[in-house]
Amino acid sequence: MRVADREFIIQVEGLRKSFDTRCVLDGIDLGVPRGSLFTVLGPSGAGKSVFLKCLANILHPDAGRISFDGRLLTAADSALRTEFRKRCSFLFQSNALFDSLTALENVALPLEQTTNLGLREIRERSMEALRQLEMDDFHERYPGQLSGGMQKRLALARAIVTQPELVLFDEPTAGLDPIRRNAVFTMIAKYQRQFHFTALVVTHDVPEALVASDRVALLNQGKICFEGTPAEFSASVQPVVCGFRDSAEALSNSIDAIRQTNFTM
């Protein structure tokens, strides 16, 4: 068996996943370089979230191999899976915050349940995570009392409190307006550099991803059609890349035009 490249924190080979007769992932090969902000782009329904959930072991792939830090994860024992969970965090599209817990309790939850730290240290570390994301003033509020952007920051605070090496972001900008989309990507890029974790983001927001990412890949019809730097993506003449880039640009322009029309009415 080939040992996976240690340059990549996570590496995928021949990943396949189907639901009934519908093939969603059709042999994905991808490596995410350590310490990078890597974005997987793709139209809605391309299988981006399924891909991310396969990596996080929420869904079980039908075939293929996933290696984490050079060790094969798919056929791994429970000890390696536990280690993977400790070193990896997942930020859900819906944030998945516990609505019956306060912001501080939400952030403290992974530390309380997976470490042997004392209550005082857990509180200090959780407050520190909230402070770094400028959320410490809201530590007694419940998620329902926070705005969408603050909920996103709270979810990120919970994801980074365990100091993971890899954070998976599932459509972090879904349903947000262009200004907020930009703010969320800026936030991810800022904290990715500040905390030195590897960020793997799946999204269909092309302009924001191209500005913030170190590398991008395009997932279309269950396959990776492109992988490279944002500059290479912008310059690519591959029909699939051009088609996706142009349609995303056209959509963005139409939305801006509609907004401007509404504002001037």
Place this chain on the structure above:
Amino acid sequence: MLHLIGTQSLQIISGFGDFAVFTGRSLSSVAHSRRLGHRVIRAVYEQGTVCLPVILIVGIFTGLVLGLQGYHVLSRFGSQGLLGALVSLSLVREMAPVLAALMLVGQAGSALAAELGMQRSTEQIVALETMGVSSHGYLVSPRLIASLLTFPAQTALFVVVGLWGGALSGSLLLGVDSGVYWSSVEHAVEFRDLRECFMKALIFGLLSMSICAWQGFHADRSRTATGARGVSAATTRAVVYSSIIVLIADYIITSFFV
């Protein structure tokens, strides 16, 4: 037709198996769950305090009705002095464990199924698993342990309140001597009756809360009802299945004791 019967039978059998695995996993997670005490206390509060008014109201009226009906039946044979025995044995052996369990299923069980269903549909349960936290140990185990404490306690309360209800209708309204009533209660209830009562409460509590948790936990399994409808359907199933199982278990346990 034969295909339909076969499919349904297989579904029922696999459902039982799935429920057994779910309950077993939830109980075994107790050993690995961290800071369980705090969550058990919270679950005892949720199951106990919230259901207290209902238990008191249903208990007192059950006692009142038993006193009233029992008095008129016993008076035909001139045995009004046995009213305490009739009320206490009816309550201790059957009515208190069954009615208290049904009330708890209606309030605490439905709330548990709905809460877990919502947590499933908003990905909170998956989030726990991605953090490396046992969702069974964190969400279900404390509720099952709490049910082992609250169901017997609420049943005992039901018995006490019901006996006072019987005393109220029998002694105050219908003129049975209070001393005769309480003496009859004391002589009628034996240790084995109390043992049967609390054993039923324990079993009903564990079974019904497991069923409610199981239904809520897997609220996303239905292909026809998803999201809010899925949660609503899971909650309805939780209450219906739990109520039926309580009555079936009651018959089985009683048949061992009679």
